[in-house]
Amino acid sequence: MAGLPKLPGLTFTDPTLTSYHLSQTFSISNGYKIPKNDYVGIGNRELDSNSVKFISTNDPVRFDPSLTYGRTKAIPVQMFKPHYALYDQKCLTFKAFFKQGVAESPDEYYRVRHVNIIYFLEDDTITIMEPRTPNSGIDQGRLLKRHRIPKSEDGEFWHWKDFGVGRNIVFYGVVYHLVDCDTFTREYMASQGLVMAEPEQLPPDPYTQNRLMKSHQNNFTKTPSADDKFRRFLEYDGKILKFKAIWDDRDSEYGEIRKYEVLYFLADDTVAVKEIHTKNDGRDPYSQLLRKTKLPKIWTDRPAHFPSIYLETTDEEVTEFYQPKDLRVGETIFVLGRKMLLYDCDDFTRNYFKKALCMEQGPPMDISEKPKPPPEKKIPPHDGIGSLEDSLQNTLTFMPKPPRKDVVKQILNANKYLRYEMKMDDIHPEDSIRRFLLLYSLGDNTCKIFEPPIENSGIIGGKYLRSTLLPKPNTNPLDPEYYSPIDFYIGATITVFQQRFIITGADLYVYRYMQANSSKFPCEVIENIRNYMFNKGYLKDDIEKQVEENKIDIEKAERDAIGKNLIYTQTEMEKCLERFNIKDEREDPTFQKEYVKEPLVIPEHNVPSFGIQPVNNECPYPITTPPIPSLDCKSEAQRIASTEYDTEEEKIKKYYDKVLREHKHICENAEPQQPPPEDDCLAKERKGKSVKFDDNVKCE
Template sequence: MSGLPKLPGLSFRDPSIQRFHLCQTFDIINGYRHPKMHFTGHGNSELDINSVAYVSKLEPLHYDPSLTYGRTRAKAPPLYLPHYALYDQKCLTFKAFFKQSVFESPAEYFRVRHVNIIYFLEDDSMTVMEPKTANSGFDQGRLVKRGKIPKTDHGEVWHWKDLNVGIDICIYGIVYHTVDCDKYTKEFMRSQGVIVGETEALPPDPYTQDRKFKTQIHCTTTPPADDKFRRFLEYDGKILKFDAMWDDRDSEYGEIRPYEILYFLADDTVAVKEVMQNNEGRDPFPQLLRKTKLPKIWTERPVNYPSIYLERSDAEVNEYYQPKDFRVGETIFVLGRRMFLYDCDKFTRNYYQKVLRYEQQPAIDMKPKEKPKIKPPMPPHDGFGSLEDSMQNTYMMIPKPPRKDVIKQVTNANKFLRYEMKFDAVHPEDTIRRFVMKYNLGDGTVNIYEIIIENSGVIGGKYLRNTMLTKPGGDPLDPDYYSPADFYIGGVITVYEQRFIIIGADLYVYRYMQENPDKFPCEIIENMRNYMFIQGHLKDDLLDEEQEYDEAVKKAERDAIGRDLEKNATEMEKCLEQMHVGGAEFDPSSDDRKRAQILMEYEKSMEHKEKVPPYGIKPLNKDCAYPLVIGDVKSIECTDMGDQSLFTPKHIDTPEEALQKHYDAILQKHKDVCETGDAPPCDIPPPIGIDIRRKVDSAVSAASPLMVQPVELPKGACRIKSVRFAEGPERCVRDRMDLCDMRTDKIPCDCTDYYQKC
C-alpha cells in the first residue's frame, strides 16, 4: 500500500482511527498547565519525528551542510581609501605673525601682521592667509599661494611633522612665528605622538594701537523737539483724574463744593468739572474751567501789559501746571481758587507709579459725618395687649405682628422645664397649696398650674396662662423677663405681686443644665444637682462613676504587670546586640513590646462598649458667668440612717428634738397672744450641728462636697415628730407687732411650718 502512487482512488484510510483532533500543547495537572514533552498525531498515532523506524541510513544530519547548501560567503575585506580621500577637506591651522619694516615714515618703523598658516593633509600643501582689517593700507588676504613650500635648497618641503606651536617657519624669505593652533590641530598632533608647544599671545601692532587712541567718537546731543503729532498719537484719550474739594466757607454764604480735575496728557491742558448733587439748589453747569493750560501763578504779568483788551499768551506765563504738581493730599490753585486733592482714579495711580516713579497717597475721607439721630421717645404702655404688639403701633402706620425667633421655636419645640412651687404664704391655709410652673423653651413663656387638692376649699387648675413673666422693678418699656437661670431650689419669683418659692424640679431640668452649662451659673447647676441627689434621681450617675473608677483601677493594675520584671540577657544576646545583628528573637526589647501589645489588646477587650449618657455628678471647673450667691438650703429631710445600735442606749435629745421642743413652746404662747396683749418673744432657735460633707473616693471624683446630707438619726426617729424649717426668724421679728391688728386675721406667728406627723 505504501508503494502506490499518490493518485486519486489509490489512497486508503485506516478504519481504526476515529478521532482526528490535534494533540494539545499543555497538560492540566492539579489545576496548573504543564507543557507536553511527547506529541502524537491523529488518533494517537506516532509521529515520524518520535520514531527511530523512520530514520534512514542516508540521514543528511550526518553530513556537512556545505555539501548540500554550498560554502558560506567569506567576510568582505575592508574598503581601501586612498590618502587624498581619507584626508579630504582636513587641514591644520596655525596662528602666526611676522614683522614688516616700514621705510620713510616718521610715525612707524615696522608693522606686526597677523596671519594664519594652513596645512592641507590631502596633498601636503600649505598656504598663508591674512585676515582683512579695515583701513590698514595693505593688500590682505592670501599672501602665499597654496602649494608645497620648499624647506631647504635640497628639494625638501615642509611636512606636518615639522610644524608646531612656538617655532619659526621661513617661507620664501619671510619668517613666521607660530603662537597658537585650533582644537582639531591639537588633537591630530597629539594622536600622532607630537607634543604641542605652549600657547603664546599675539603681539599688537603699535601703529594700529596708536590710531585707536587718537581716534575719538564725537557725541552730540540734540534737544528733543515737542512733536505734537507724536504726543497726540501716544497720549490721546489718556487723562489723569483727581477728586478735589473747594473750601469757600471764608466768604459769605460759602460752602464746601466737590469738583473733578482732569489733566490731558496729549496737550498738557486742565479742565475742572462740576459735581452735581441731587436737590442741591444750584443750576446745572457742566464745567468750572474749560480745557486750557493752567498757570501756576495766575496773577503774574508784566507791569505794562494791557490786560484791559488783551489776554495773556504762553510767552507771558513763566510756568504751567504739570503732572508732577498734582499729588493727593496737597492744594493747587485754579485761577485763585484753592482746590484740595483728596483722591484719584486707578489709571492715575498706575501712571504715577510706572512713569514718574511716585506713589500717590491713599484716598482721604472727605465725606461729612452724619449727625447722630435722636431716638424718639416711646409712649408708655396702656396695659392693653402685650408690650410687643403695642410697640408695633409706634413703628409704622399699618402695624404688623412682631417678629418671632423661628429657629429658636423649631429647635426647642415641645421642650418644657417644669418646677414645683408654693406660696410665700402669710395665711396658714395657703401653706398646703402647690403649683407647677412650666417654662416653654420655644418662646420663653411661663404657664402656672395649681395642683388640685380634694377637700381643701381651694379650686385648683390653671393659675396663669402662657405669658412672658417680667421681673419686678424693671423698666416698663424695656422689661427684664425671667429665664431658666433665675429658677433654682429655694429661689423666690414674683408673679404679679405674688411671691412663689421653688421647692422642686423635674429631672429634665437638670439634664438641660448639663447640656447647656454656658446658660446657667455654676451655683444654679450645683444647687439643682444637690436636690436631684437628695431625691435619689442620680443613682445611675453614681453607678457610672463607680464603674469608671473600677475600670481605672483595673487599667492601673494591668499597666503594673511586668513593669518591675527584668530580663537577664545571655552572653549570646549581648554579643548580637553589640553587633546590631538579629531580629525579634535576639532583640532584648522584643519581649517588652510583645507584652505591651498583649496588654493593649486585653485592655481594648475590657473597655466599656455601651454609650455612657452625658450626665452625672461631675466636678465643675468653670468660672461662673453670673456672680450669684445662694444661701444654704434650709430644709431638712428625715431619712432612716444606720442602726439603733450605733447610738447610746440612754435617751438624749437629738438636735431635731431640741428644735421641736423650742417651737412647741412658741406655739403654746401664741394661743394667748390676744388675751395678754403682749407679743410672744421670737427667740432664735438653737443651731443644728450638721456636718455637711460627702465622702467621695478621690480616685473616682474630685467634686466639691454636697450642701445637703442625710442627718444621722436612729432608725424610726422620723416617725415621731418633725419640724420643717421654712426661713429665718427675721420675718417673725418683722410681723410681731401685727399679730393682734384688728384689720388682719388673728393667726400665730408664721415663723415655722408645723406638722404633727412626718
C-alpha cells in the first residue's frame, strides 16, 4: 500500500497504530536530564534511519581498518543538547531607566524610575523588574510580564542583538535607556561579536533625592540620647510634676475660662493634660484633653500646602520638646495650639525644682474672677399715680410690695406733733390776715396744715394740706429731700407746693423736744426757738430755777473766799511731796486742763442774726479734789499693810486714779458729788478737842 498514489479512496489507516504521541528525548535521573541514544517514532515505530536500508555497503566483517591502519583512539561522542536546554536559566540583564510624567503635583514634574531588563536566552522572552524603594507609594516589582515583545508591526520581535549599553529601546510606547549590564551579559555579547560600551551613571530621582537630603539633615541635628531609659524608669517611675493651668478661651464665641491639670512624667518626659470638671458644668465627662505623649515646643516651618487635614506631623518636624525647666508658675505654655497659663503646682514639684534644678517656683497666682459691678439700676420717672415711695418700691421687686415703715418709731412717737404757726408770704392784700398751723408728725415725718377760721372775713378755714411728706423745692424728683424739724425756726421760709409760708411761732413742746434731743438740731436753731420762747414769756420757770442756781453759786463763792485769808498749814504728806519735788498735775503749766473737742460740722441755715444769745455749757456739778489723807494717824499694822509693797510714787498714783474714777462717774451719771469722809485726826484738830490715842497710834 505504500506504493499506492495518494488519491482519495486509496489511503488506509494502520489498525495496529494506537499511540500517536512523540517519545521523549530525555530521561530524568536523580533530577538530571539524560539524553536517550535510541529514538523511536510516533507510536513507538522504528525510524527509517535505524533500518537495514541505511547500512553501509562495506561489510565491516570483511573490512577492518584497524587491521590496516592500526587501532585508533575512540573519540567520545558529544552529548546532544537542544537549544532550550543549552540556554536554560541563562539571562542577559541590563540596567535602564525611564521618565514618567507627574501631573498636578507642586513637588515634582516627573519621576526617574530605575528598572532591570532581563532577556531569557532560552526562549527569547523579556521581562522588566523595578527594585523596590521604601516609602515610595508606588506599586513596584514586575512592571512587564515575561513574554516575547513585538518590535514592529511586521511580526518581528526584540532580539538580544538589538540590545546595547547606551541605546534606547521602546516597549509598548515606553522609552527605556540602557546604561549598564552585568558581567555575564558583557562576556556573552562579546562572544557573539558585540562589544558593550562603558557603563553610564543612573540619573537620580529629584523627589527621592530631596527626601534623602531632609533625612540626612535630621540625622545631623539629632543625636541619640545617652540616657538609660531603664534606669530612669526604675528611678523616676511614679514621680510626676503636677501643675494647675487655665485656658482662657473667652475670645472665641461661647468661650470661657477652663481649668486643667498638666502632668509631667519624669520617667519618660511625657506630658498629659487632664480636664477638671465641676458639678453641673454642662460638659462631657472626658477625663483627658491630651493623652500621655511628648509635648512639642518648637515646630519646623511647614509649607503652606501641607495637607494637615489627612496627614499628621511626626517627630521629624519637631525641633524641641517641653522639658521640666520650661514649666514655671506664671508662664504660658502651648499645648497643641492652646495657650495655657500655669498658676500653681504641688509641694513635690516645688521641692524637685529647688533640689534637682536649683530653681524656685513662683508663688501661686490668684485666678479668681473679680465680681463684676452690678449694672446701674435706672429708676423710671414717677408717673404721678400714688406716692413716690410706693412707686419706687414697685421697681425693686417683681411682686409689688408696700413700702416698709419704721414701726418702732411710730409706736414711740405716736400722736406726737411739733406745732408751728405760719403766715402766707402774701402777694394779695386779702391774704395778709390768714394764719396757718403746721403739724409735723414725729412718727412718720409727715406734715399737715390747718387754717383756723376767721369770723366775718369770708375765710372758712379747715384742712389746707392733708398728712403728706413735704418735699423741698429744686430737689431731685426721683430722690427728693423732705422738710425736717431742723428747717423749721422762727423767720424761716418754707415752700409748700409752690406756695411760700413764713414761720412766725412755735409751741413750747417744740423747745422741750429740742432740749431733749439737742444732738439732732444745730445750736442756731435751738437758740432761735429759745429766744422766741423767752420773749413770749414761756420760760418763767426756767428763769426762776436759773436764778436760784446763781444764788447758790454766789453763796458758795463767798464761803470759798473766806477760807483764802486763813493761814494754811502744810500736812506731812504735802511736806513729803515737796521734799521729793513732786507736784500736782494740775499745777503743771503743760497739763491739759480741758479736753479739746473737735468742731462739729453744722449745715448752714438761713437764721436771722437777731435774738441769738450765747449758750452756757458749763458743768452744773462743780468737782473738787479732797485733801490727801495723812498716813501718820494710822496704826502700825495699817501703815505696814499700805507701805510694805508700795512706794511713795505708787501711793500718790493710786490716790489720783481713785479721784479720777470718781470724777468720771459724776460726769457720766450726772450725780452730785458726796463729800468725802474727813480724816479723824484732822477733824478733831479742827474742833480743838483732845484725842486719846492708843499705844499703837501716833499723832503729831
